[in-house]
Amino acid sequence: MAERVLTTRELNRALLARQLLLERARLTIPKALERIGGIQAQYAPSMYIGLWSRLAGFQRDALTRALERRSVIQATLMRSTIHLVSRADYWPLTAAVRASRTAWWERVHKTADPKEMRAAAEELRRFLAAGPRRSKEIEAHLGRERALGVYAYVDLVRVPPSGTWEQRRADLYGLAEDWVGSDDAVPDTGLELLIRRYLAGFGPAYRTDVADFAGVPIGQVRPVLERMTLRRFRDEQGKELLDLPRAPLPGAETPTPPRFLPVWDATLLVHARRTQILPEEYRPRVFNTKTPHSVNTFLIDGQVAGTWRFENGKVKLDAFDGVLRKARRDLDDEAKRLAAFHS
Secondary structure, eight states: OOOOBOOHHHHHHHHHHHTTOSSOBOOOHHHHHHHHTOEEOSSHHHHHHHHHTTBTTOOHHHHHHHHHHTSEEEEEOGGGSEEEEEHHHHHHHHHHHHHHHHHHHHHHOTTSOHHHHHHHHHHHHHHTTTSOEEHHHHHHHHOHHHHHHHTTTSOEEEOTTTTSSSSOOOOEEEEHHHHTOOOOOOHHHHHHHHHHHHHHHHOSBOHHHHHHHHTOOHHHHHHHHHHSOOEEEEOTTSOEEEEOTTOOOOOTTOOOOOEEEOTTOGGGSGGGGGGTSSOGGGHHHHSSSSOTTOOOEEEETTEEEEEEEEETTEEEEEESSOOOHHHHHHHHHHHHHHHHHHO
């Protein structure tokens, strides 16, 4: 039987549905994070705004409480970047990416001595045994050069109140085994969970997209994909797309509400390029040498249509092209709700 061909617009609607951007969901924060594959969180408010756009009735203090109660964890994970994930997902995802995280650091820092860095990691473990420490304390203890690379060799979490809406600098670190609990995850099993989380949140996808999102070599991803039970589709160019059984595939003409995305939102990164949620003509206006972290954006009809900023108590909009009158009314209403969320 010929494999079904999915249009770009169908892939766009699939992404929006799975990222909870077609309709706000009524889920707990940990369950929402598991559904969407976590949230990238280099800038603390991004995870709050990202969840506000995805969850019905979301309040800022709910996420801060979840961090304090340790039901969600903020740590360096996929692609060696900071992510917010559920507590249940933390150790499996860490096991999946740990070796790649260390290998990436050693490739980039060829003059560093891995043996010396592993010794620094053990020294840091002893230093943190009494509890979390600020990054400046860690640097003073280990020395600047060793402190910069030690995070690739030891599993650490960002501990609240740092890395929250109220205290945005995420500079308080603790040992993951102290904050989360003991590590009993297996790398191969963890990688399969990571793949499932990615396809559930971003699929259908190319094999290379899975690897790009995880920050894991395709050679490690491929055998795990081969043993999984997956659906197979084709895109309009005939390239194979992989997906989980029974994952949602809304129709191409499914209506989409306006949505606001924060900086670092993973839907805009290259691993989701096939969905055209960020039209290629606008990519240089969102990612460039001045804004490698992207900018705040808003969606109209499932695609980035402009940028936004919060200023003087209001959300100010900068549309890339003309916005239809009806869409503008809905967008302005959503902007007022976002301004109220900021206040």
